[in-house]
Amino acid sequence: MANERVGGMALMLGSALSSQVGAATAALAFPVIGPAGVVAVRQWVAGALLLAAGRPRLRSFTAREWRPVLALALVFATMNLSLYTAIDRIGLGLAVTLEFLGPVAVALAGSRRLVDVGCALVAAPAAMVLARPQPTADYLGIGLALLAAICWACYILLNRTVGSRLPGAQGSAAAALVSALVYVPIGLVVLWLHPPTGYSLGEALTAGVLSSAVPFLVDLLALRRVPPQFFGLFMSVNPVLAALVGLVVLGQRLAWLDWVAIGAIAGAMVVASVGSWAFGTRSRTPRSAT
Known part of the structure; x- marks a missing residue:
């Protein structure tokens, strides 16, 4: 059991690292084909992967x-384009941390415990620190x-509905x-x-594999070794x-100050997830798989 838990943690760490390296690799292609071009390639990779894995009976x-x-x-299409455009404008660390507020909000909104109120009171000011006015701040x-x-929060809620119907x-x-x-x-x-070069197209394809294919497959293996609640808890490593x-x-x-804010938001998710696990609540934070 202990070996399975350690193996599961290693898989989750590898999945998270793959996702972030994939996003960084995507950013390398932005100067040539832009965020929209990279997202298109990534969506094609994700669509092909999930179609082969899920085999939906569309008819x-x-x-x-x-x-x-x-x-x-629609959420899939909007989430990745908005995130990749944000990465292009404000950097990987800030963009992913601000995106992470979506699952944090869902996790905290699902509980009425005092500790979750405390987590919200930590995460909200930390987000304000990241978005604080600066001479070089890119508000777009x-x-x-x-x-x-917002899209990630909708993704979580819609996934629950889709999972209950299909x-x-x-x-x-x-x-x-779609x-x-x-x-x-x-x-x-x-x-x-914006004609792609061989390098930029390779970077976009690599981003699709590292940010979609690898996490999807590795997460399936990890969830066989660790409880879903622990999986959600471990996701807090992503902003860091x-x-x-x-x-x-x-x-x-x-x-x-940005590092402090990133740590505070990740810490709030850790505390909220630990509390949910300890008290047996049913919160779960799925990964943004596509």
Whole structure:
């Protein structure tokens, strides 16, 4: 049992690191094909992966099942574009941390315990610190990161609905397929206007694999070894990893106050998740898989 837990933690760490390295790799392609071009390629990779894994029986879907699937597809399409554009404008660490406020809000809103109120009182000022007025502040980038946070919160709630109406990964696979199809004309236009080099296309494909394919498959293996609540708890490492990867891979330096705020938001999620696990609540924070 202990070995399984350690193995699960190693898998989750590898998954989180893969996701952030994938985002950093995507940023390397931004100067050539832009965030929209990279997101299009990533959505195509995610759509192909989830279609093969979920094998949705699209013809058997009812209107009641299609409605949340289409809403989830819209969230997929918006979430990654807003996040990648935010990364291009404000950097990987700040963008991912602000996006992380979405699952933090869902986790805290699902409970009425005093400790969760305390977590909210820590996370909210920390977010204000990250978005504080500065001479070089990019408010559009901050707004896009917060839009990604809203999308992630919607992703969590919609996933629960889709999961209750469709078996297995059929709902997520159908949503990823629809989102990938939406990005076909967008991607073709962007890549026509901004012809990719071999390197930029390789970076976009690598980003799709590292940020979509690897986390999806590794998370499935990890969830066989650790409880879902612990999986949600471990996700709090993502903002810290994003800041570190942004520093090492992209040379994006943060002020010491930003590091404190990132740590505070990650810590709030840890405390909220530990409390939910200890008290047996049913909160769970799914990964932004596509």
